[in-house]
Amino acid sequence: MYKYKILKNKIEKKLNLLSYRRKSNYFGRANSAIWCIGEFLKKNSTKRIIILPSTMCVSPAIIFKLLGFKLEFVDVNKSNGLLNVKKVIKTINEKNNEIACIFYVNLFGNKDLEARKLKNFKKIFIIQDLAQTFLNKENIKSDVFGDLIILSFGYSKIFDLDHGGIVLSNNDKFYNYGLKFDEKIKNTNVSNIGKKKYLRWYDDVIIKKKKNSLKNLRSFASKIYLIKFNNKKLTQINNSLNLLSKEFKRRNSLFKVYKKKITKLKLNIIHSKDTFIPWRFSFLINNKDFYLKLIRKKGNDASSYYPNIGRAFSNKKNKNSYVNSDLIQEKVINFWLTKEYNRNRINKICSLLNDK
Numbered sequence: 001m002y003k004y005k006i007l008k009n010k011i012e013k014k015l016n017l018l019s020y021r022r023k024s025n026y027f028g029r030a031n032s033a034i035w036c037i038g039e040f041l042k043k044n045s046t047k048r049i050i051i052l053p054s055t056m057c058v059s060p061a062i063i064f065k066l067l068g069f070k071l072e073f074v075d076v077n078k079s080n081g082l083l084n085v086k087k088v089i090k091t092i093n094e095k096n097n098e099i100a101c102i103f104y105v106n107l108f109g110n111k112d113l114e115a116r117k118l119k120n121f122k123k124i125f126i127i128q129d130l131a132q133t134f135l136n137k138e139n140i141k142s143d144v145f146g147d148l149i150i151l152s153f154g155y156s157k158i159f160d161l162d163h164g165g166i167v168l169s170n171n172d173k174f175y176n177y178g179l180k181f182d183e184k185i186k187n188t189n190v191s192n193i194g195k196k197k198y199l200r201w202y203d204d205v206i207i208k209k210k211k212n213s214l215k216n217l218r219s220f221a222s223k224i225y226l227i228k229f230n231n232k233k234l235t236q237i238n239n240s241l242n243l244l245s246k247e248f249k250r251r252n253s254l255f256k257v258y259k260k261k262i263t264k265l266k267l268n269i270i271h272s273k274d275t276f277i278p279w280r281f282s283f284l285i286n287n288k289d290f291y292l293k294l295i296r297k298k299g300n301d302a303s304s305y306y307p308n309i310g311r312a313f314s315n316k317k318n319k320n321s322y323v324n325s326d327l328i329q330e331k332v333i334n335f336w337l338t339k340e341y342n343r344n345r346i347n348k349i350c351s352l353l354n355d356k
């Protein structure tokens, strides 16, 4: 419809200014976009290794695994949760001819100036996943270095519209492929049965460390990851982009409150100096369950999420290669920066921690 075309043009223009990418493809979720990218890579390359960080959300790994890629996990830095670039380069030097792509996730909204070095490997495709954070006016060109850039408007993201993923690129071939991919998808919503099966798999494999099987992944993946884009969300997406600067400022100022007011605990903050929009205030702490319980008792919440997925997906030989991801899984707490948490409430959380 004409109205949707106009909105898409408006959105594309705004995103172009922030990302230096001309084209935008729309999907029901970032995970649908990742599925599309996986199929696109398979079609256009004979290489089958994908380098991924051992700390990230499980879904991209599930999708690439099901599409037949060999997943090569690399440990992250303890200081910022991002792929350790030195280790990535070492892996590339060992297996250069087989590597199709690097899946680079700007987890926690963090940036790493070293990461742009990965662009020097001209034959390796880079997917830069910004699903958990968002582009903003303060970006400089080299912060956005992927061949394809992923954004999300899904659950728990910076702009949570419970639907929508965008891929930005200057790649006409991918753009056309992406249009057809979304056209073919039938599901408009994540199915309940798929969600249930996924949660059972997550509990078994990630929490209880049981064996990961392709058969189980197949039982839910397409039901929850292949979702058609709903054009009705375009207005909300466009409105969200108008609020970008405001959201960047709001989150950064709340972030600073946590940082300044938690004075009595020894925290290792997982945050780089330079960031995209911060997702949460994340830090590592010994005895995290004690602190989580403490603040939950008073009606506040925090998440303690970031699994070591290298461990769940790798063979036995690699199981102990991801020490920083193990550390993050064991010690991370993420405090909210959402609208429910204003300055006042955050001050109270900080006092609670200081007085413990």
Ligand SMILES: Cc1ncc(COP(=O)(O)O)c(C=O)c1O
Binding pocket: 028, 029, 030, 031, 032, 056, 057, 059, 060, 105, 129, 131, 132, 152, 153, 154, 155, 164, 165
């Ligand atoms: C880094 C990353 N990539 C992709 C996704 C998937 O996003 P969506 O829920 O839009 O499919 C997530 C969601 O948790 C994520 O954190």
